[in-house]
Amino acid sequence: MTASSSRTWPRRAAAIVTLSVVVTLGAPAVAPAATGAETNASSARQLEAQRASADTTLNSVGARYVGARIPIKGYTSGLGSGRHKLVLQRRKPGTRRWVTRAVKHVRNGAYRFSSQTWRTAGRVKFRTVLYSRGRKADVSNVITVRVLATPQVTCANAPSPSTCPRPASIVEQRVVEIPSCPQLTVTRRDETRVVSWAWDAGRLEWVQSPQAWVQVGAETSRAAGAADCIKVVDRAPAGAALPDLRIKDLTKCGLGDSAATGGTCFMIVPEAPFNASFPALAGRKLLKFGVITMNVGDGPGEIVADRSSPDAASWRAFQSFYDPSGALLGSVAKPEVQFYFAGDGHDHWHVRDFDTYELLDATGAVAARAEKHGYCMQDNTSYEPFRAQPRVPAAPVYTDATSCGKGLPDALTIIHGLSRGWGDTYPTTLPDQAIDVTDLADGEYTVRVHADAVGAVTESDESNNTTEVRISIAGNAVTVVPGTSSGGLS
Secondary structure, three states: OOOOOOOOOOOOOEEEEEOOOEEEEEOOOOOOOOOOHHHHHHHHHHHHHHHHHOEEEOOOOEEEEEEOEEEEEEEEOOOOOEEEEEEHHHHHEOOOOEEEEEEEEEOOEEEEEEEEEEOOOOOEEEEEEEEEEEEEEEEOOOOEEEOOOOOOOOOOOOOOOOOOOOOOOOEEEEEEEEEHHHHEEEEEEEEEEEEEEEOOOOEEEEEEEEEEOEEEEEEEEEEEHHHHHHEEEEEOOOOOOOOEEEEEEEOOOOHHEEEEEOOOOEEOOOOOOOOOOHHOOOOEEEEOOOOOEEEOOOOOOEEEEOOOOOOOOOOOOEEEEEEEOOEEEEEOOOOOOEEEEEEEOEEEEEEEEEEEEEEEEEOOOOEEEEOEEEEOOOOOOEEEHHHOOOOOOOOOOOOOHHHHHHHOOOOEEEEEEOOEEEEEEEEOOOOOOEOOOOOOOOOEEEEEOOOOOOOOOOOOOOOOOEEEEEEEEEEEOOOOOOOOOOOOOO
16 A cells, blocks of 8 residues: 655645754653552663663854844654753853753654844854753753844945945855655755845945855755644634545445455455464454545544653544645644554554444344454545545555554654545455454344544544445355445445
8 A cells, every 4th residue: 555645735834944953862751550669760760761862953053143033943853742841041151151041841843942132242152951851861062153243334424335345244054844744754954045245326335135045965854753743722723624534335345355255345254364463363254344434525634643652552642634725724632542553464553443343233233343443544545536626635645654653663653644535445355354243143234334433533524424234144155235335435
């Protein structure tokens, strides 16, 4: 299901221009289930490991004139979930003393301080100090900003370019960061420009004439954190383009499943082979069928989540909302959403109990439920009726290679998503894509599938997530009862 990602929607916020404070810190571990001396010793070891692996960097901004704004922006990595205190400090001139200029709590990813200003000519030094759980974790390198006196741009007597000396030029530097959250990466490039002066004949004075920004060196990249990809708000913003998740008609499966089942989309496996990830299914009689979950809403269904450490079982999840142009409007916390890592042929993180599969008997009672308990949202199946519609990506955006923490059991940040006009197919070839019917009598049953049973995704229509079809089981054969399919997407 791997595919290249190419899209213009949804787009992220405009490129982030930064004086970057780069903070890389080993993620704080979750306290073990112990008390007293054991807990204290374990916590101390975790903090020591954190401090030993901390790496902070503050990038230069070059020179500025007196009174000009000095941007202080950057990112943190390796922090996991939760907030950590970051202190911006300035060196007091003529002393070794550092003075606190600002304090903020940061998450893993991008952050910014308010711009700083300096009112006298000279050199000003800045650094940042990172605190974790109340203790100093790391101190960044020191940057020095050369501050030049504001030049005299007018002359009292007979002003002209020959009688008024041209003010000195300065060189400014910046870092431009462009997040690509579906791939959980941030592209970074260093840029520089010269701010020179040009004579204004109308005003009879020198005016600033900044040259264009020029890239210096090759682009680099870093891993994106949750803070790069979310903007926390309390509720779904007005004007958001909401997703709408639907289950495709269970009798309209993919080509592979259709071929494997003789066109019915359902089959019986009399004795399931052993699979190390699902040993309990070995030798069992399984009802197998594929499920395709589609997004036919106006915008993507996207979940970004992070956790405090590779050992932490609990994740903090957010659903991101975009306007019709693809700009991020906000991200709402989803405390009910949790994840687990499994090797069901995908080796990625699953939303726990996202879709539910049930088999109902003639009375409507649940006779059996699927073994499958998790789901990874990613684009691998296009919805043909939407292919030519606006804001439908021509290629997968949330790809198998980068979604759901593919192959990363120790991931601290993951992303799940379904683009508008795209779906995710779970085929019969997956070992747990089944309902165990070993102990059920032959007869007619209703297969019911419900999308997003856990409520992970806020949708434009929450009432259309269920599809059903009647089937008849006779020994090791299964047939679909004609005319009984309902609720599914055509």
